[in-house]
Amino acid sequence: MPLTHRRAASVVGIALGLVLTACSGNGDQGSDADPDQVDAVETPELGACRDLTPDDVALPSNATRTVDCSEPHTAQTYKIGNLPDEFDDAAWDSRDLGAWAYRTCSDAFAQFLGADESTVMRARVTWAWFRPSEQAWEEGARWYRCDIVGGGEASESYDDLPETAEGLLTGLPANDDWMTCANGADVDTAPRVACSEEHTWRAVTTVQVGTAEDEYPGDEVVAARSRDYCSESVSAWLGYPLDYDYGYTWFGEGQWDAGNRRTICWARTDR
Numbered sequence: 447m448p449l450t451h452r453r454a455a456s457v458v459g460i461a462l463g464l465v466l467t468a469c470s471g472n473g474d475q476g477s478d479a480d481p482d483q484v485d486a487v488e489t490p491e492l493g494a495c496r497d498l499t500p501d502d503v504a505l506p507s508n509a510t511r512t513v514d515c516s517e518p519h520t521a522q523t524y525k526i527g528n529l530p531d532e533f534d535d536a537a538w539d540s541r542d543l544g545a546w547a548y549r550t551c552s553d554a555f556a557q558f559l560g561a562d563e564s565t566v567m568r569a570r571v572t573w574a575w576f577r578p579s580e581q582a583w584e585e586g587a588r589w590y591r592c593d594i595v596g597g598g599e600a601s602e603s604y605d606d607l608p609e610t611a612e613g614l615l616t617g618l619p620a621n622d623d624w625m626t627c628a629n630g631a632d633v634d635t636a637p638r639v640a641c642s643e644e645h646t647w648r649a650v651t652t653v654q655v656g657t658a659e660d661e662y663p664g665d666e667v668v669a670a671r672s673r674d675y676c677s678e679s680v681s682a683w684l685g686y687p688l689d690y691d692y693g694y695t696w697f698g699e700g701q702w703d704a705g706n707r708r709t710i711c712w713a714r715t716d717r
Contacts (some may be wrong), residue, residue, distance in 0.1 A: 463566040475579060476502040480511035485579045487587040492526050495519040498595055503574040519603035521613050525592040538583040548704040549577045551592035560616030567710055569615055570624050570640060571638040572598050598638060633693030633712045648715050651679045652708040662702045670690040676711035684713055
């Protein structure tokens with residue numbers, strides 16, 4: 447919860463993102479579905495663009511028709527492939543499959559954007575992955591598709607991407623149009639905005655709260671580490687002022703199990 451003291455901290459805890467969720471059955475495969483993609487067994491097209499919505503991204507399978515990438519679009523496919531042999535006999539909604547996709551799409555996402563893990567976590571773009579429909583799975587389809595989308599997990603709508611999003615965050619500083627800020631009193635309640643817009647908070651760094659070999663230490667430990675590490679990190683980013691406000695967004699056991707060991711640190715600033 448928000449704290450009120452010198453070096454005040456506002457905290458947001460997040461349990462698990464959409465990327466690991468298999469949340470519906472075979473029927474709905476997204477808006478403006480292309481009949482040729484519905485229940486498709488063939489691997490999707492790399493580089494294809496689509497106009498996806500948050501409701502589309504919440505589904506485990508997607509058949510939204512593609513559009514020319516020179517036209518307005520909110521999503522682009524940046525990685526495709528066949529699943530490892532270990533999933534030949536796996537259940538369609540296997541959590542192990544979700545964890546594998548999280549690692550695979552996350553690594554490829556950073557490479558596609560041309561940025562390090564910290565910058566990617568603070569960007570106003572995220573990714574979603576899709577598997578074959580249940581029917582296609584039963585017919586032997588074992589492909590996966592990773593899409594970049596122009597918004598975050600909490601976005602009510604997505605922004606249009608450039609004709610290609612490849613290299614979108616290459617170079618420092620990253621493009622403020624695609625970096626995450628917030629405009630409001632507290633990090634946990636302030637609407638997220640582009641850092642090129644008026645704002646009161648900026649996601650400035652990330653801190654590592656565990657190693658790859660660590661078991662999940664519990665919510666209280668992760669929150670405490672996040673508070674302490676972000677206090678130091680934000681102070682350094684601001685130039686070690688005597689007084690400052692900071693916030694942190696930590697992630698729960700689900701994303702820890704998927705490989706995320708970082709917390710996002712926020713500074714109260716208009717720059």
